[in-house]
Amino acid sequence: MRAILLGLLMACAAGGASAQTATPEQKAQLVPTGALRAAIVTIPFLAKKDAAGNLSGVAPALAEEMARVLGVPYRPTAFGPPAAGVAAVKDGKADVTFLAPTPERVAAIDFATEFMGMEVTLIVPANSPIKTLADADQAGRKIVVYARTANSEMVARNVKRATVLFVPLFSWKKAFEMLRTGEADGYVDLRDQLVAHQPELPGSRIIPGAYGRNAMAIGYAKDKPAAAAFVKAFTEAAVKSGLVTRSIAKAGVHGAVAPGM
Numbered sequence: 001m002r003a004i005l006l007g008l009l010m011a012c013a014a015g016g017a018s019a020q021t022a023t024p025e026q027k028a029q030l031v032p033t034g035a036l037r038a039a040i041v042t043i044p045f046l047a048k049k050d051a052a053g054n055l056s057g058v059a060p061a062l063a064e065e066m067a068r069v070l071g072v073p074y075r076p077t078a079f080g081p082p083a084a085g086v087a088a089v090k091d092g093k094a095d096v097t098f099l100a101p102t103p104e105r106v107a108a109i110d111f112a113t114e115f116m117g118m119e120v121t122l123i124v125p126a127n128s129p130i131k132t133l134a135d136a137d138q139a140g141r142k143i144v145v146y147a148r149t150a151n152s153e154m155v156a157r158n159v160k161r162a163t164v165l166f167v168p169l170f171s172w173k174k175a176f177e178m179l180r181t182g183e184a185d186g187y188v189d190l191r192d193q194l195v196a197h198q199p200e201l202p203g204s205r206i207i208p209g210a211y212g213r214n215a216m217a218i219g220y221a222k223d224k225p226a227a228a229a230f231v232k233a234f235t236e237a238a239v240k241s242g243l244v245t246r247s248i249a250k251a252g253v254h255g256a257v258a259p260g261m
Contacts (some may be wrong), residue, residue, distance in 0.1 A: 005140070017199040020237050022070050022230050030220065030227035031095055035073040038063035039085035039094035045118060045253045046098055046216070049078050051221045058116060059098035061247040066096070066234055071116040089221055094206025095163050096231070097219045100150040109219045115244050117213035119191040119255030120154050133209050136186045137162050144175045144184040150214040155188050158211045176201050190214065191255030
């Protein structure tokens with residue numbers, strides 16, 4: 001009987017992020033209103049909103065667990081553009097958000113350590129001779145990517161010979177049209193998004209391998225050291241417990257892994 005009870009306790013502990021508790025100072029800094037106000041950006045690999053307005057995905061799962069650990073109500077608000085989620089935290093209208101910590105965002109709010117890495121790779125049209133990422137990075141070839149994003153930063157580090165073209169964030173239809181007309185030879189994005197949109201470009205191929213992984217992290221307001229310590233510990237516990245990996249699998253996100261996996 002004692003062994004059975006111990007097993008049940010261990011199973012319950014494994015279901016959440018950790019046995020972490022928040023100090024009064026941490027709660028005062030992180031949830032000043034007494035509830036966790038989460039700015040959930042509805043990018044499909046982070047969160048989706050159904051017809052009833054309910055949010056699901058990796059970011060909502062982490063936010064709900066954080067509220068549980070803090071022992072406070074969970075108050076999510078959906079945002080479309082990432083900049084809006086960042087602004088909500090910066091302006092004190094939200095307590096946390098879940099995004100890639102690009103330099104522009106880091107200038108506005110702070111971020112904890114990575115909770116999820118997203119593979120960044122390339123898609124090419126059906127008639128393309130490109131078979132590898134090295135094939136794509138050749139003089140005379142043109143690669144299109146979202147401007148001013150973590151993806152464009154990764155392209156800047158890895159693409160040295162090809163010409164890089166830019167389209168606004170979420171303008172994947174424009175990028176696909178550039179592939180169709182020959183204006184571009186390849187389009188760089190997260191593997192998850194390329195898989196999701198690939199049916200719109202019949203015959204297209206996603207090139208094996210990746211330029212790297214874009215980190216996703218929990219963002220919170222600047223100049224709050226106690227809150228920072230809590231969010232860092234929570235992130236590490238969420239990864240170690242398997243919560244992130246389970247959330248990725250449940251959401252069906254392609255090319256996403258927890259750190260160290």
